[in-house]
Structure formats: structure tokens, C-alpha cells
Amino acid sequence: MALRADAVRNRAAILTAASEVFATHGPNATTEQVAQQAGVAVGTVFRHFPTKDDLLVAIMKESLARLAALTNESTLATFFDAVVDEAVRTRMVVIALGDSGLDIGDALQGLTDNVTQLLDQAKAAGEARPTVQVDEVMALLTAAAYAAQQASWTADLRQRTLAVILRGLE
Incomplete structure (x- = not known):
């Protein structure tokens, strides 16, 4: 099943944001920080990446x-x-x-x-x-x-x- 275009964009935004957040905040960075940086809800992060x-x-x-x-x-x-x-x-x-x-x-x-x-x-x-x-x-x-x-x-x-x-x- 193919992902919708917005889901693909969200996933890419989350990965980009996560790379930046971990580089800035280190290993204790949170998924909440990633969601905020990506401009998505934390639930969206967890839908793509459960942990x-x-x-x-x-x-x-x-x-x-x-x-x-x-x-x-x-x-x-x-x-x-x-x-x-x-x-x-x-x-x-x-x-x-x-x-x-x-x-x-x-x-x-x-x-x-x-x-x-x-x-x-x-x-x-x-x-x-x-x-x-x-x-x-x-x-x-x-x-x-x-x-x-x-x-x-x-x-x-x-x-x-x-x-x-x-x-x-x-």
C-alpha cells in the first residue's frame, strides 16, 4: 500500500527534523522536540516511528x-x-x-x-x-x-x- 503524498512529506520532514534535533540536543532529544521542529503533531511522529x-x-x-x-x-x-x-x-x-x-x-x-x-x-x-x-x-x-x-x-x-x-x- 502506497503512502499518501502528505504522509511521505511528513515522514521526510520528521527525518530531517530528527537529524537536526539530535545534532543540537544530543541523545536526550525528545520526540516532542522532533515533532515541533518538523511542524507535525507528536502522534504523527509515532505513527511513522512507534519508538x-x-x-x-x-x-x-x-x-x-x-x-x-x-x-x-x-x-x-x-x-x-x-x-x-x-x-x-x-x-x-x-x-x-x-x-x-x-x-x-x-x-x-x-x-x-x-x-x-x-x-x-x-x-x-x-x-x-x-x-x-x-x-x-x-x-x-x-x-x-x-x-x-x-x-x-x-x-x-x-x-x-x-x-x-x-x-x-x-
Whole structure:
């Protein structure tokens, strides 16, 4: 059964608002704050996402879908940058999920096929050694995403770290 157009708009508004609310207020953000930011009633939030964890998981799924779509139009270097951006953007969502079972490494593994294509392109362009394997790249992506979620991660550290990772692939 297809959702009505207003339900689709509400769902998108809720996800956008939730991302902003969690980024601003941290893991203790409430669904009431999300509803207010989205311009919908709290009941509308609960119709789409019965629990706060359901909302948080939906944010992460949307984030991963954005990353998967990005692989169609990027290079391995720009993809590393995008993964780090998403990790920073969703940091509070990951913290809020806490022990609910979401593991960023497991979540990134769902992108393996996409990353394999990027790695093959990087190898063909001479940007990655022929011996580099996708599991190595996935481990580096996971590590970079984890590092980006730490308070000590600065713009300078990000630039230097990604440069070291990419040089190591050559």
C-alpha cells in the first residue's frame, strides 16, 4: 500500500527534523522536540516511528542510503570524505542508539558492493594498488567513521588522516 503524498512529506520532514534535533540536543532529544521542529503533531511522529529507536534507526538507514547513492557519482577519495561527513552528522544519533545493536562497522558492511566498484575504479585510475582488497578499504572506512565521531577530531586532523589513508592505498 502506497503512502499518501502528505504522509511521505511528513515522514521526510520528521527525518530531517530528527537529524537536526539530535545534532543540537544530543541523545536526550525528545520526540516532542522532533515533532515541533518538523511542524507535525507528536502522534504523527509515532505513527511513522512507534519508538525513538525506530526513528534513530530510520535516520541511520537514510544516511546509509545517501552514501550508497553517492557511490554512483564519486571517487574513492570523495567517498571517504562523505563517510566522514555522515559520521560527524550522525554522531549523536549513534550515541542515542547506544546499546540498541547498531554497529557502524556492520552498517558500513552493507555498502561493500558499492565500495568494491569504487575500488575497482580507483585501481583502474592508478589511485589504488592492484593488491588492495575491499575488506581493507571497509576497515579503513569504519576506522575513519569512528574517529570522526570523537570529540578530538578536528578539521586539520581529518585532512591529514584522510591524506594518509589515501596515500596508503596508492
